[in-house]
Amino acid sequence: MNSLSDVWSSVLQRMSTQLAPTTINTWFDEVEVVTMEDSAFVLHCGNEFKKKTIEARFLPYIRDALRDLFSADFEIKVLNDDQLSAYHGIKPDHPGDPGDCGAFTFETYVVGPNNKLAYAAAHAVSERPGANYNPLFIYGDSGLGKTHLLYAIAHGLKQNHPEAKVVYIKGDDFTNELVASIQEGKNAEFREKYRQATLLLVDDVQFIAGKVQTQEEFFHTFNALYESGKQIVLTSDRPPREMTKLEDRLRTRFEWGLMVDVAPPDYETRLAIIRNKSAMLGVQLSDAVSDLIAENVTANVRQIEGTLNKILAYYDLMGSSMSQEDILKAIRDMIKKNNEYIPTAQAVVNYICSTYHIDEDVLRGQSRGREVVAARQIAMYLMRRIICMNLVDIGKEFGDRDHTTVLHSLDKVEKQMRSDPAFAETVKQITTNINTNPG
Numbered sequence: 001m002n003s004l005s006d007v008w009s010s011v012l013q014r015m016s017t018q019l020a021p022t023t024i025n026t027w028f029d030e031v032e033v034v035t036m037e038d039s040a041f042v043l044h045c046g047n048e049f050k051k052k053t054i055e056a057r058f059l060p061y062i063r064d065a066l067r068d069l070f071s072a073d074f075e076i077k078v079l080n081d082d083q084l085s086a087y088h089g090i091k092p093d094h095p096g097d098p099g100d101c102g103a104f105t106f107e108t109y110v111v112g113p114n115n116k117l118a119y120a121a122a123h124a125v126s127e128r129p130g131a132n133y134n135p136l137f138i139y140g141d142s143g144l145g146k147t148h149l150l151y152a153i154a155h156g157l158k159q160n161h162p163e164a165k166v167v168y169i170k171g172d173d174f175t176n177e178l179v180a181s182i183q184e185g186k187n188a189e190f191r192e193k194y195r196q197a198t199l200l201l202v203d204d205v206q207f208i209a210g211k212v213q214t215q216e217e218f219f220h221t222f223n224a225l226y227e228s229g230k231q232i233v234l235t236s237d238r239p240p241r242e243m244t245k246l247e248d249r250l251r252t253r254f255e256w257g258l259m260v261d262v263a264p265p266d267y268e269t270r271l272a273i274i275r276n277k278s279a280m281l282g283v284q285l286s287d288a289v290s291d292l293i294a295e296n297v298t299a300n301v302r303q304i305e306g307t308l309n310k311i312l313a314y315y316d317l318m319g320s321s322m323s324q325e326d327i328l329k330a331i332r333d334m335i336k337k338n339n340e341y342i343p344t345a346q347a348v349v350n351y352i353c354s355t356y357h358i359d360e361d362v363l364r365g366q367s368r369g370r371e372v373v374a375a376r377q378i379a380m381y382l383m384r385r386i387i388c389m390n391l392v393d394i395g396k397e398f399g400d401r402d403h404t405t406v407l408h409s410l411d412k413v414e415k416q417m418r419s420d421p422a423f424a425e426t427v428k429q430i431t432t433n434i435n436t437n438p439g
């Protein structure tokens, strides 16, 4: 892909696997890409109504498509005409500044038994940064609202102290920025950026574990901020004691302040989330529909949002012609489909090994034999498409291969599927078999 418009066409193409062409034409015909830099993807839509609808309903689709293409999370902004002029005039110094991210606030965060401690601690930190809980360490599985809380802290702090300097960074971006700063001889600027923060938010800090230079740099950043009473908030998918590759001196520091977990929401909290989100999207779901989702979509809040988005796209397609009974049936089918058996990475490896008569060690290993490479690429493709594993994790399944190697394999399989119908049929067949053959 060479240009921004290529990227945008690929995003729309990926979205078209989930949304009807009329939906895409209706809402995206006046959209153009402004820029893509750091972790921000900026669009322009001069039609205010369409802009609002895109923001309310379609951002997760755009984000998923970008994640598919670049294996990275982007913050998506949709600018109206005025914002576009302002954007061209003065560029924000950090497009991902969480202080102005209106949707992720304490007000929109639904509190239940699963997250009330994390919420209370986050709230306290936003009111009195650096006072009691430093660092604040929030951990829990994916999609349970850790990033939402980080943004809410930034937002809350900015409201009380507009002059506060908030720095938000993802763990792996910290490494990338550090490497770039070394290459460009801008180490001093890098340090300055982090060490002058009033509030440092590090999302997914687990990614710095095992990286020697990153940990060294982060250790000094941490100390500098901590010693001058600045607030540090960290999120991770696991508590510090389970971050096995993390240096001890960092682990003990992460445990100095308050550690709180976020767990999956219970039924009542799920119901409240569904009601809030649908109200924010300007849709009123019947009690029966809300109950159905709350009972069946239980893993995390991102999954609830995904289900709601699909349902709303469905409403779009069907319009008001559907009876309540038909809607319930359609949603039941959709949920059932979503909950279908999902194989493990090991199940994919087992299946590919037995189909292609290859030993597991060979498939996972470094062999460059033609047949082995082809089988390995299909296995990677299946892990991505069926299990939705990220590129790094797929690489780990195959002797810690780099994520770009994985990306290359996925591209290769996709291209071959497009040009060779027999190959496409084989891959489809394998997909069906793996999906219906647990173990």
Ligand SMILES: Nc1ncnc2c1ncn2[C@@H]1O[C@H](COP(=O)(O)OP(=O)(O)OP(=O)(O)O)[C@@H](O)[C@H]1O
Residues within 6 Å of the ligand: 104, 108, 109, 110, 111, 115, 140, 141, 142, 143, 144, 145, 146, 147, 148, 149, 237, 273, 301, 302, 305
């Ligand atoms: N309690 C909640 N109330 C309202 N929305 C929530 C809540 N928890 C999560 N969400 C929403 O769910 C989505 C996923 O949340 P978020 O990105 O914060 O998860 P996360 O824990 O940071 O996941 P990851 O570890 O994958 O980054 C967001 O849109 C967020 O607003």
